[in-house]
Amino acid sequence: xxxxxxxxxxxxxxxxxxxxxxxxxxxxxxxxxxxxxxxxxxxxxxxxxxxxxxxxxxxxxxxxxxxxxxxxxxxxxxxxxxxxxxxxxxxxxxxxxxxxxxxxxxxxxxxxxxxxxxxxxxxxxxxxxxxxxxxxxxxxxxxxxxxxxxxxxxxxxxxxxxxxxxxxxxxxxxxxxxxxxxxxxxxxxxxxxxxxxxxxxxxxxxxxxxxxxxxxxxxxxxxxxxxxxxxxxxxxxxxxxxxxxxxxxxxxxxxxxxxxxxxxxxxxxxxxxxxxxxxxxxxxxxxxxxxxxxxxxxxxxxxxxxxxxxxxxxxxxxxxxxxxxxxxxxxxxxxxxxxxxxxxxxxxxxxxxxxxxxxxxxxxxxxxxxxxxxxxxxxxxxxxxxxxxxxxxxxxxxxxxxxxxxxxxxxxxxxxxxxxxxxxxxxxxxxxxxxxxxxxxxxxxxxxxxxxxxxxxxxxxxxxxxxxxxxxxxxxxxxxxxxxxxxxxxxxxxxxxxxxxxxxxxxxxxxxxxxxxxxxxxxxxxxxxxxxxxxxxxxxxxxxxxxxxxxxxxxxxxxxxxxxxxxxxxxxxxxxxxxxxxxxxxxxxxxxxxxxxxxxxxxxxxxxxxxxxxxxxxxxxxxxxxxxxxxxxxxxxxx
Numbered sequence: 001x002x003x004x005x006x007x008x009x010x011x012x013x014x015x016x017x018x019x020x021x022x023x024x025x026x027x028x029x030x031x032x033x034x035x036x037x038x039x040x041x042x043x044x045x046x047x048x049x050x051x052x053x054x055x056x057x058x059x060x061x062x063x064x065x066x067x068x069x070x071x072x073x074x075x076x077x078x079x080x081x082x083x084x085x086x087x088x089x090x091x092x093x094x095x096x097x098x099x100x101x102x103x104x105x106x107x108x109x110x111x112x113x114x115x116x117x118x119x120x121x122x123x124x125x126x127x128x129x130x131x132x133x134x135x136x137x138x139x140x141x142x143x144x145x146x147x148x149x150x151x152x153x154x155x156x157x158x159x160x161x162x163x164x165x166x167x168x169x170x171x172x173x174x175x176x177x178x179x180x181x182x183x184x185x186x187x188x189x190x191x192x193x194x195x196x197x198x199x200x201x202x203x204x205x206x207x208x209x210x211x212x213x214x215x216x217x218x219x220x221x222x223x224x225x226x227x228x229x230x231x232x233x234x235x236x237x238x239x240x241x242x243x244x245x246x247x248x249x250x251x252x253x254x255x256x257x258x259x260x261x262x263x264x265x266x267x268x269x270x271x272x273x274x275x276x277x278x279x280x281x282x283x284x285x286x287x288x289x290x291x292x293x294x295x296x297x298x299x300x301x302x303x304x305x306x307x308x309x310x311x312x313x314x315x316x317x318x319x320x321x322x323x324x325x326x327x328x329x330x331x332x333x334x335x336x337x338x339x340x341x342x343x344x345x346x347x348x349x350x351x352x353x354x355x356x357x358x359x360x361x362x363x364x365x366x367x368x369x370x371x372x373x374x375x376x377x378x379x380x381x382x383x384x385x386x387x388x389x390x391x392x393x394x395x396x397x398x399x400x401x402x403x404x405x406x407x408x409x410x411x412x413x414x415x416x417x418x419x420x421x422x423x424x425x426x427x428x429x430x431x432x433x434x435x436x437x438x439x440x441x442x443x444x445x446x447x448x449x450x451x452x453x454x455x456x457x458x459x460x461x462x463x464x465x466x467x468x469x470x471x472x473x474x475x476x477x478x479x480x481x482x483x484x485x486x487x488x489x490x491x492x493x494x495x496x497x498x499x500x501x502x503x504x505x506x507x508x509x510x511x512x513x514x515x516x517x518x519x520x521x522x523x524x525x526x527x528x529x530x531x532x533x534x535x536x537x538x539x540x541x542x543x544x545x546x547x548x549x550x551x552x553x554x555x556x557x558x559x560x561x562x563x564x565x566x567x568x569x570x571x572x573x574x575x576x577x578x579x580x581x582x583x584x585x586x587x588x589x590x591x592x593x594x595x596x597x598x599x600x601x602x603x604x605x606x607x608x609x610x611x612x613x614x615x616x617x618x619x620x621x622x623x624x625x626x627x628x629x630x631x632x633x634x635x636x637x638x639x
Contacts, residue, residue, distance in 0.1 A: 257577030262453030358390035465494030511546035580610030
């Protein structure tokens, strides 16, 4: 029970006790007063009637006596009058039934008034004329007691309502700082650190509010310190100092994660020997400044074509990793890269199209990191040897479809729900339970089964992401997949759905009317959070308000602050696969530990991805991760 209700109940009880006591006192005093009043009235009536009857009794006039008694009997509250003549023993009696108007019978049945009788002897000198007995009628007492108590109850009820309303309003105002403090404490427990609470006027609460403000500031500082530690470790281990770009270690880690799951794209290696010419002419300071400017221009120009990883892997070598893109996009990216390099060469006083070479290796089937690096390096060496601007590693693999064919096939598949599903169990690190099952979709086209890595680049390119996500969510319900297991099903959302307001409205309407919404987990890529945080916040609020869950995929991949975790408050995060090769001796061990501590510090579940074997999983045991995912428990077809 809340403190407000406890105090309110106490005041309610005390007020009822006071009211009941006052009511009891009022009742007993009124009853006693009415009893005495009826006794007094009976005494007066007995005396008066005796005096009036004396002449009639002396004269033996029965009719006169009867008339006098009738006058008294009919004019007052008397139940019975008996007159016994002493001379001849004659007895006269007058009776009045107990009938009281405006008083409920149950109240009369309480017998609140005892029978009151008054006996007297009428005399004339020493001669006894008659015996008179009068019994009071209780009607007057009941009538007056009922009237007084009814008015008292009405007055007490009105007073009670006014007092209760006043107490409620007063307590709400008095306890408002405590309510704010309670909300503040809940926010701190949820790792949400807002502005300090204003100091209340209540002296007893001032110290408590000051303590909470201090604690919140300290916890906020701890989280900021962890976030800053992650940034410092990234800068130390994964960022090239001169260019501000990722270094070779980061590229290799990204390649490991990229090649461990289905996908498409290319790796481009570039050797810029003209930078050595700048160094020899102007010194290392001008060279480093030229590298910094070149890095900024490359990021600005190339990311307009498609998002990519741009890294400096050696003194005059750069790497460009393009994921989930088609052949035409790679070609456009390459042309933009050559144009940007030539522009910067001209600004540095060098001749365009000289002293640099580019090697392109496109991802083909199942490849290892060493394979694609070797192909890209061979292409680079061939371009240098033949004095070409670039060389594209030749491949005999033909594209499955043209862009327009992909548009037709994907539109038809989405409209007719032609997708097939697989799911992969995500298991607890401690025990054998399953946390959730991540859903993968495949598409059967031209008697071939295309996996998501093959068609997802075209889904994003053709702006079909929102339509695909709607189709998959509806298909999950049509196939009743949520009813097959108690574990939630994880669905990866496309980048387009994150910022599509119409998709937000559709999802909100769909989840409101859907059963088992609490068994759905929506996964948001970390890159999408950095691209459009406001849209992600709006989408996450819709998901949370409808009882579903969401998590962050590829957690730790992007460079930037992780303060977004406080705003989104995801249920879980999935570590990027580049961290699955965690080893105490590796360069990213400290970074991996710090990233996990940031999430655990906010009470967010951490899931490790890319786990292939038990020994690999055991290395994460000391980091207190919650669950793992990988081909140690491979995906299975859903029949």
